[in-house]
Amino acid sequence: MRIAVFGAGAIGGYVAAKLAAAGRADLSIVARGGHLEAVRKDGLRLIEDGEESAYAVRAAADARELGVQDYVVIALKAHSLSGALDQIVPLLGEHTSVVTMQNGVPWWYFHKLAGPLEDARVAAVDPSGAIWDRIGPERAIGAVVYPAAEVDVPGIVRHVDGTRFSLGEPSGEKSERVTQLAAEMIAAGLQAPVREDIRSEIWIKLWGNLCFNPISALTGSTLAEIVSDEATRALARTMMLEAQAIGESLGVKFPIAVDRRIKGAGEVGAHKTSMLQDLERGRPMEIDALVTAVQELGQLTGRPTPTIDVVLALVRRLAIQRGCYPG
Structure with a gap:
């Protein structure tokens, strides 16, 4: 099995x-810069449970060196995906599956979702439609990422917490390709775990990211501070x-109360949420x-979002001013 990350x-x-x-x-x-150089020199090093191990892996800056894969795991942030398409496409063959490990609403969201919006495209994450057209939604395997990890220095990844990556086909079937992965x-x-309803799990994680990330970026507050303050908790x-x-209008099930x-x-x-950390470090924010x-x-479902609209306008303006909005 050929897998490229x-x-x-x-x-x-x-x-x-x-x-x-x-x-x-x-x-x-596929990596770049100092991280790539360190991996090539000393291997990919992982610190887990206080112990460091090094692994020799094939590493390339140019994906064309690697050839067609069985699985391509895309671990870029969503706003970086469009710009990486020229590098990703050479990895794709007729039967290649693409595992999408991005936070938020995935670009393939409406693929195989029965109803009037089936195969609708989400412009916020795929503005030109290039991701849909060049990768193809039929390749997509959804993934919800729960672990936390950090790159301490180039070439060294430190595992912080968690080991679960929920997987699921947009169609809900337990296909051979997803079970093999x-x-x-x-x-x-x-x-x-392979989920029959990966979208509901995407929403449970998104549910918190949607509000806590921008509120933290706007206020400089931690999760505990946001929740302990009556006004920001209500927001x-x-x-x-x-x-x-x-x-819920799209068929999502929320198994826990708000x-x-x-x-x-x-x-x-x-x-500190990832959005606040990105703001503080001057990095593009996942708005x-x-x-x-x-x-x-x-807008697509006819459900009003007055509070989301206001918070979005404010956090987007802040990100633009700080040079952290990729657009």
Whole structure:
């Protein structure tokens, strides 16, 4: 089985290191800069449970060196995907599957979703339609990423928490390709449940990201601070209820109550969201996949999003001013 991890940063590097440790797949990674140089020199190093291990992996800056793959795991942030298409396409053959490990609403969301919006495209995450056209939604396998990992220094990935990557076909079927991928990941020590309704799981994670990320970026607050403050907690709750109405109109099931979801976020503690961290470090922020796309789905389904609209306008303006909005 040939597997290429495209974007072997924190999460991609963690997946690649675990697969390399298992030694079953013909594994390669696409990386760049100092990270690529370090991997080529000293191997891909993973710090897990306080122990460091190094794995020799085939690493390339140009994906064309690697050839056609059985699976391409895309671990880039959603806003980086369009710009990487020229590099990704050479990895794709007739039977290649593409595993989408991005946060937020995926570009393939309406593929195989029965109803009047089937095969509609989400402009917020695929503005020109190039991702849909060049990768093809029929290749997509959905993935919801739960682990936390960081790149301490180039070439070294530190696992922080979690091992679960939920997988699912847009059609909901337990296909041979998704079950084979799950088996490979499980053999590598990862949890990889195959879900019949991957969209509902995408929404449960998105539910919190939609509100806590922009509120934290706007206020500089941690999750615990947002939840403990009555006003910001109420703001988050209102945004989540607007999103829930959209999701339910699309057939999504929310297995937990909104207040329980908020309580769980607060229990994470003094954690800075990824959007706040990106703002502080001057990096592009995941606004469109996490917030703009939900606003767009509201427009497509006729569900109003007045609170989401206001928060989106404010966080987008802040990101533009700081040079952190990729557009």
